[in-house]
Amino acid sequence: MKQPIAVPQDYRCPLCVNHVDEVFYASILIDQPICEGCQEELFLFEHHKERPADQLIEKMEQLTGLTWDDCRVVLLRDTLETWRTIEHELPQEYLDSVAELGWTQDRAALEAQSKVLWYAQLVEQAETESLPKKTG
Numbered sequence: 001m002k003q004p005i006a007v008p009q010d011y012r013c014p015l016c017v018n019h020v021d022e023v024f025y026a027s028i029l030i031d032q033p034i035c036e037g038c039q040e041e042l043f044l045f046e047h048h049k050e051r052p053a054d055q056l057i058e059k060m061e062q063l064t065g066l067t068w069d070d071c072r073v074v075l076l077r078d079t080l081e082t083w084r085t086i087e088h089e090l091p092q093e094y095l096d097s098v099a100e101l102g103w104t105q106d107r108a109a110l111e112a113q114s115k116v117l118w119y120a121q122l123v124e125q126a127e128t129e130s131l132p133k134k135t136g
Contacts, residue, residue, distance in 0.1 A: 001082065001093055002026075007033050015059050028078045029071055030063050046075040047122075049129065069130035076126050080119035087112040 007024045013035035021035035034042075038056060045052050051068040060071055086094050090109060098108045 001086065001091060002039075004036070005033055013038055014063060015056055029060060029066075029074055042075060043079070046072050046079065048072075049125075067130070069126070073123065073126045073130050076119060076123045080116065080123050083112060083115040083119055087116050 002025050004023045005026055011024065011033070013021050013024065014030065014032050015034055015038040021037065023036040024033035025036065025039045027034045027039075041054075041056050042060070045054070045057065051057060057068050057071075060066075061068060064071060066074075085091075087109070090105065090112070094112070095105060095108055098111065103111070
């Protein structure tokens with residue numbers, strides 16, 4: 001599970017510089033922290049097979065030099081690795097969050113295992129879709 005990171009007080013998210021943010025996370029795509037809002041949007045967008053028409057996506061493509069399809073593969077792989085870690089370690093933070101849903105540790109373990117399988121499929125599909133298309 002991703003943890004917020006400390007940044008200088010006047011730091012601005014490189015994806016949305018026109019306002020002040022308080023919570024930042026390390027970005028898997030760029031060597032700069034991004035704000036919580038952009039982190040959450042990217043997480044939502046990674047589940048879209050089609051490229052969303054959004055300024056955040058355009059800015060990410062500019063900063064990385066990657067297409068959205070390639071960015072999406074990187075994001076999905078990162079989410080898969082996060083769920084693999086959760087599956088193997090069952091961190092207390094995860095167990096506490098699902099306990100609020102009334103889940104037992106066994107139920108939490110099954111959910112983590114299910115997420116690993118699901119994200120593995122998403123990664124495989126995204127990798128296939130991001131391969132260059134053959135012409136002619």
